[in-house]
Amino acid sequence: MAIEILPSLYKKIAAMHVINGNEKQRTHLLDKIYQLDSKLATAEKVDRIFKQVFTLAKSLSPLEFKNKTEEKRYLTLANYSSYLLNINRLLIWEKIPEGKEYLAQEEIKLLSLEEKGKLFSQWIESYGKGIKVLDLSRLGLTYLPPEIGMLSALVSLNLSQNQLTFLPKEIGQLTLLQNLNLSQNYLTFLPKEIGLFLQLISLNLNENQLTCLPKEIGDLHWLRHLNLSNNHLVSLPKEIQQLSRLYSLNLNQNQLSFLPREIGLIPGLGWLYLNHNQLTSFAMESGLFSQLYSLSLSHNQLTSFVIAMRQLFPMQNLDLSYNHLNTLPTSIDQLPQLLSLKTQGNPLENIPEEIRQRFPPIE
Known part of the structure; x- marks a missing residue:
């Protein structure tokens, strides 16, 4: 392949992985997926990407590549797409119960990577329908094949510590899911199908690249624990109020400068973590946060913290450290x-005497 068209191929590969975002964001994430130095020439990046892909393909289908050298590969988008899909199919297949044994059969080992990949859905139809728990963490997954939706009996799915940048719409077919761990990936958005997980209890999205949430997040009426820490969220949808059973919400280390009033209307919210954001004020108004047990607001830019009078709150832990507060409200006795x-x-200046007496360490 001529060197002059490699920059175009590099951008197309990046666009395959990062559906949303501009060109800079796409190429930045592609470099992270393949651990490439951003200063490398584009042609060198493409060469290293295909080298990694070819090496992985060879490890999954050694007989096919026994007499093929790396130099004989073709640097095309079609080849990359085929490798990407089938490599990830086999990585998952090997982790499904009885999958590794099936792939180890002599007649299957003789098949090409692509031929094996075509058998994946047929095998799941026959053997994978009853699987309830599946751990696919730390596999190096860069793409989630659509066949994931065929594992319709799944109750718990762990996809943490991979390099996923988006989820296929077929994941919405996993309607029995109760626990979903997607932490430590590169997800830039969530599909609207996330709202189809009507039995979901725990959703972990820690350490991704999310900037917003779909309104369908509010359809997760059984959700109890939601971890959105270490993302790039700048806002929250008002539909978050509909998470009527939510007990813990972790929003640490995002870019939130304000919160929708609706977050305080979540009836059973007990733990709220907002450390390391950009909030300048926080108000515990009458009728809001009525069941809040623990509130963490450290390392924000708070200049105002207000507690409504004439309402008692059950809070036991309050962290206001490392903000810009000059005083504390006397209504803290609420x-x-x-x-x-x-x-x-x-x-802090002019700390109310009643607060000093109640919490002597305050200075």
């Missing part, structure tokens, strides 16, 4: 069960 109050790292 938190009669408060056991822990952290305020270090604030330029």
Whole structure:
């Protein structure tokens, strides 16, 4: 392949992985997926990508590549797409119960990578329908094949610590899921089909590349635990109020500068983590956060923290450390069960005497 068209191929590969985002964001994530130095020439990046893909394909189908050298590969988007799909199919297949044994059969080992990949859906139809728990973490997955939706009995699915950048719409067919771990990937968005997980109890999206959430997140009425920490969220949808059974919500290390009022209307919310964001104010208004047990707001830009009068809150832990607060509200006595109050790292002045007496360490 001529060197001059490699930049175009590099951009097309990036677009395959990162559906949303601009060209800079796409190429940045592609470099992270393949651990490439961003300063490398594009032609060198393409060569290294195909080298990694070819090596992985060879490990999964050694007989096919026994007499093929790396130099004989063809650097085309079609070849990359085929490798990508079938490599990820086999990586998953080997982790499914009885999958590795099936692939180890002599007649299957003789098949090409592509031929094996074509058998994947047929095998799942015959052997994979009853699987309830599947751990696909740390496999190096860069693409989730559509056949994932055929594992319709799944109750727990772990896809953490991979290099996934998006989820196929077919994942919405896993309607029995109760636990879904997608932490430590490169997801840039969630498909609207996320709202089809009507039995989901726990959703872990820690350490991804999310900037927003689909409104369908509000359809997860059984959700109890939602971890969105270490993303790039700048806002939350008002539909978050519909998560009527949500108990813990982790939004640490995002880019939130404001919160929708609806977050305080989640009836059973007990734990709310908002450390390391860009919030400048927080108000516990009357009728909001009525069941909140623990609130963490450290390392924001708070200049205002307000607690409504004439309403008692059950809160026991409050972390306001490392903000820009000059004072604390006297209405903090509306938190009669408060056991822990952290305020270090604030330029506090004129602290109400009743607060000093109740929490002597405050200075």
